Amino acid sequence: MFSLYAVGTLFGSAYLVYQYIIFPLFLSPLSKIPPAHWSVPSSARWINSHRLNGKTGLSATLSAHNRLGPIVRLSPDEISVASIDGLRKIYSGGFEKDESYVQEFTNYGTVNLVSMLGNREHGMQKRMISHVYSKSYIQNSGDGKRAWEILVGRLLEVLYKAEGAAFDAYGLNQGIGADFMSAYLFGLENATDFMRDTETRTRISQCYRKKFKRLPGEAGATETVESFVLDLCRAAARTTERDIDSETGTSPVVYAQLSSQMSKRFSTPSPENKELLVASEMFDQFTASIETSRISLTYMEWELSRRPSLQQSLRQELLTLSPPIQVGESQLPDPKSIDSLPLLNAILKETLRLYTPSPATLTRITPPVGTTIEGYFIPGNIVIGTSGGCMHQNSSVFPEPQEFKPERWLTEDEEKRKEMNRWFWAFGSGGRMCIGSHYAIHMLKLSIAAIYSNFETEIVDDEGIEQEDAFLAGPVGEKLVLRFRALASRSDQEQT
Numbered sequence: 001m002f003s004l005y006a007v008g009t010l011f012g013s014a015y016l017v018y019q020y021i022i023f024p025l026f027l028s029p030l031s032k033i034p035p036a037h038w039s040v041p042s043s044a045r046w047i048n049s050h051r052l053n054g055k056t057g058l059s060a061t062l063s064a065h066n067r068l069g070p071i072v073r074l075s076p077d078e079i080s081v082a083s084i085d086g087l088r089k090i091y092s093g094g095f096e097k098d099e100s101y102v103q104e105f106t107n108y109g110t111v112n113l114v115s116m117l118g119n120r121e122h123g124m125q126k127r128m129i130s131h132v133y134s135k136s137y138i139q140n141s142g143d144g145k146r147a148w149e150i151l152v153g154r155l156l157e158v159l160y161k162a163e164g165a166a167f168d169a170y171g172l173n174q175g176i177g178a179d180f181m182s183a184y185l186f187g188l189e190n191a192t193d194f195m196r197d198t199e200t201r202t203r204i205s206q207c208y209r210k211k212f213k214r215l216p217g218e219a220g221a222t223e224t225v226e227s228f229v230l231d232l233c234r235a236a237a238r239t240t241e242r243d244i245d246s247e248t249g250t251s252p253v254v255y256a257q258l259s260s261q262m263s264k265r266f267s268t269p270s271p272e273n274k275e276l277l278v279a280s281e282m283f284d285q286f287t288a289s290i291e292t293s294r295i296s297l298t299y300m301e302w303e304l305s306r307r308p309s310l311q312q313s314l315r316q317e318l319l320t321l322s323p324p325i326q327v328g329e330s331q332l333p334d335p336k337s338i339d340s341l342p343l344l345n346a347i348l349k350e351t352l353r354l355y356t357p358s359p360a361t362l363t364r365i366t367p368p369v370g371t372t373i374e375g376y377f378i379p380g381n382i383v384i385g386t387s388g389g390c391m392h393q394n395s396s397v398f399p400e401p402q403e404f405k406p407e408r409w410l411t412e413d414e415e416k417r418k419e420m421n422r423w424f425w426a427f428g429s430g431g432r433m434c435i436g437s438h439y440a441i442h443m444l445k446l447s448i449a450a451i452y453s454n455f456e457t458e459i460v461d462d463e464g465i466e467q468e469d470a471f472l473a474g475p476v477g478e479k480l481v482l483r484f485r486a487l488a489s490r491s492d493q494e495q496t
């Protein structure tokens with residue numbers, strides 16, 4: 001006779017075999033999807049082992065795609081896709097974000113565009129500010145134009161001071177991202193001055209580092225950066241209430257727009273609530289700009305510094321700008337003319353392809369009815385996503401994908417360009433696509449145009465330049481030391 005214990009053990013074992021072997025390996029609809037590792041149908045241990053200490057598991061995921069094709073299973077309930085079909089279904093199909101975004105990107109205890117889960121609420125909030133981030137608004141913005149003229153002047157001033165010396169471009173690039181963005185968010189007179197004020201830049205930057213890398217002191221650091229941005233919002237609120245002195249100030253374009261839209265949408269929230277709703281959004285946009293811009297600028301400068309002939313060709317192209325970008329020239333060329341420079345555009349695009357600032361998987365959840373991608377049915381409530389890091393490494397779209405080749409974007413073959421653009425995913429796509437993409441592109445092109453119209457650069461120290469495996473992937477060594485050599489002396493420039 002079997003004892004009760006033996007029967008229990010038998011049933012227990014049978015259940016475990018069914019749950020962890022038979023169902024995931026043979027019966028689950030996901031069992032047909034190629035597994036990245038033999039263990040993934042029954043355990044998340046393999047992918048988690050690649051995601052320790054803030055790592056994203058990108059290279060393990062990419063190598064699985066290279067071996068197994070456009071769709072792979074990473075864990076019992078996580079799928080990675082690297083295909084156009086996947087992009088369309090996941091990101092343009094309105095799949096919602098998962099809880100991890102709320103935990104990572106909520107500021108002041110208040111959600112924002114990045115951390116909101118519901119598509120409806122998200123869509124309403126995005127519409128409040130999307131027009132001030134449209135390409136035509138940015139290119140025609142009088143406030144933007146006045147701010148950029150002053151900021152480009154400051155950038156050149158800093159570089160002339162550093163002329164000929166070993167200089168950490170990575171630090172300055174953080175300042176560029178902060179100052180150009182905060183002028184548009186909060187108005188020039190309230191904006192950061194991180195390109196020149198290196199002390200405040202370093203202090204705030206260390207707090208950001210602690211916050212995002214979850215280092216000891218994270219809570220205090222979060223408090224410091226939140227209160228820093230809240231002060232910028234309060235200053236912008238005061239500017240919005242009075243006339244702006246056009247000599248020193250510009251309107252806080254984004255703050256003013258969001259704040260007035262919030263007042264219209266919510267007739268009842270208390271002033272404190274409204275303040276935090278707006279501040280949470282401003283915090284994210286400011287932060288999104290700082291790191292992504294600094295990564296993009298740094299890798300552009302690094303690649304240009306390694307290629308004097310590419311610098312030379314870029315300079316020839318920049319000479320066609322009118323007026324030229326130089327010290328003593330108070331006006332900048334029309335943003336549209338900077339935007340339409342083919343080589344500058346190709347260098348930026350290739351940088352964003354190869355050194356995608358945010359290259360990891362941007363996860364979503366499949367809807368309750370499930371979906372079919374690349375011919376595989378995927379049930380509801382499964383974590384799914386793709387990444388710029390995988391999309392940009394497809395060798396049939398981007399031959400020699402690990403090589404920096406700006407010329408690929410200059411091909412005369414229009415069909416090829418269209419294909420590459422479909423696979424280009426540095427800013428995401430669909431309803432959750434980066435709201436700041438046009439601002440970022442303008443700010444990055446303008447900064448590189450200003451630098452290489454006036455200087456040539458060479459590498460002094462690029463140790464640790466390889467990209468970190470992190471959600472925001474800057475150089476492992478957190479530095480890029482360059483030498484900036486002026487093409488003409490500053491006084492010569494001022495006289496012309």
Ligand code: HEM
Pocket residue numbers: 113114126181284285286288289292293296356357358362363425426427428429431432433434435436437439440
């Ligand atoms: C090179 C520069 C930048 C890159 C590569 C970049 C990349 C991205 C990517 C990939 C996403 C999509 C995230 C997802 O789908 O989960 C995103 C979203 C976002 N980005 Fe950017 N970004 C850049 C600059 C900026 C700037 C300057 C801003 C400032 C406004 C900004 C603000 C945002 C916001 C608010 C979102 C969330 C949009 C939404 O969910 O509706 N980004 N960005």
